[in-house]
Amino acid sequence: MDLKELGNVDPKNFWYYVYKGNFIFKKMSKYLNDPKIIFDVGAGSGFFASIFVSRSNPTKAYCIDPYYSDEQIGEKDNLIFVKDIPPVQPDTLLFIDVLEHVADDLALLSDYVEKAQKGAVFAISVPAFQSLWSNHDVFLEHYRRYRKSEVQKLVKSAGLIELESTYIFGSIFPLVWVIRKLKRKNNVISDLKPSSKWINFLVLNFLNIEKFVPVNKFFGTSVFVIAKKPYSPE
Numbered sequence: 001m002d003l004k005e006l007g008n009v010d011p012k013n014f015w016y017y018v019y020k021g022n023f024i025f026k027k028m029s030k031y032l033n034d035p036k037i038i039f040d041v042g043a044g045s046g047f048f049a050s051i052f053v054s055r056s057n058p059t060k061a062y063c064i065d066p067y068y069s070d071e072q073i074g075e076k077d078n079l080i081f082v083k084d085i086p087p088v089q090p091d092t093l094l095f096i097d098v099l100e101h102v103a104d105d106l107a108l109l110s111d112y113v114e115k116a117q118k119g120a121v122f123a124i125s126v127p128a129f130q131s132l133w134s135n136h137d138v139f140l141e142h143y144r145r146y147r148k149s150e151v152q153k154l155v156k157s158a159g160l161i162e163l164e165s166t167y168i169f170g171s172i173f174p175l176v177w178v179i180r181k182l183k184r185k186n187n188v189i190s191d192l193k194p195s196s197k198w199i200n201f202l203v204l205n206f207l208n209i210e211k212f213v214p215v216n217k218f219f220g221t222s223v224f225v226i227a228k229k230p231y232s233p234e
Contacts, residue, residue: 035092042098136191160227167220
């Protein structure tokens with residue numbers, strides 16, 4: 001989760017992170033073969049990297065974020081927190097809600113593509129649809145939101161081969177759209193607020209309909225793409 005929202009919720013129990021973490025790991029599992037070196041780029045708390053560590057047991061898992069304080073740097077809970085790119089070649093890279101934070105998303109992604117092993121697998125998630133832009137995006141210092149086609153183009157431009165792509169949270173898209181249109185525009189604050197166990201239970205079970213109803217092929221609040229670095233130049 002974003003460093004600016006640390007302490008707002010416990011990601012291990014909050015519906016958004018629980019669902020997204022499980023979704024990403026399950027999708028990535030189809031393409032990973034015993035990952036050794038994981039880079040979680042713009043990792044914040046390291047929540048998503050921690051899921052991969054607990055379920056796949058890599059040799060090293062680096063959480064990379066230039067905004068870590070000196071106190072946050074170091075090894076904790078089998079994660080290595082660093083500000084700069086480590087001098088190793090990763091085989092698994094997580095870009096979970098990070099590309100929207102930089103002015104030149106292609107430059108950032110391309111830099112990591114160059115440093116990754118051939119055959120490395122990338123998980124990329126970004127906020128979807130500019131129509132959902134709100135003061136939450138302003139608070140988190142986002143530059144943009146994306147359509148799926150824009151992320152597909154970005155991945156290709158960075159030299160990656162797309163393996164699959166989809167939207168996430170399609171089932172709650174209409175509700176989120178309405179809420180964001182009704183909210184006052186002058187409050188630049190985070191939307192991330194604690195939910196009760198009952199609300200988390202209800203939302204998580206509601207989101208499970210996405211396994212059976214293909215609404216996320218057309219819309220959602222996030223875009224998710226899995227891509228691979230080719231073994232030889234395309």
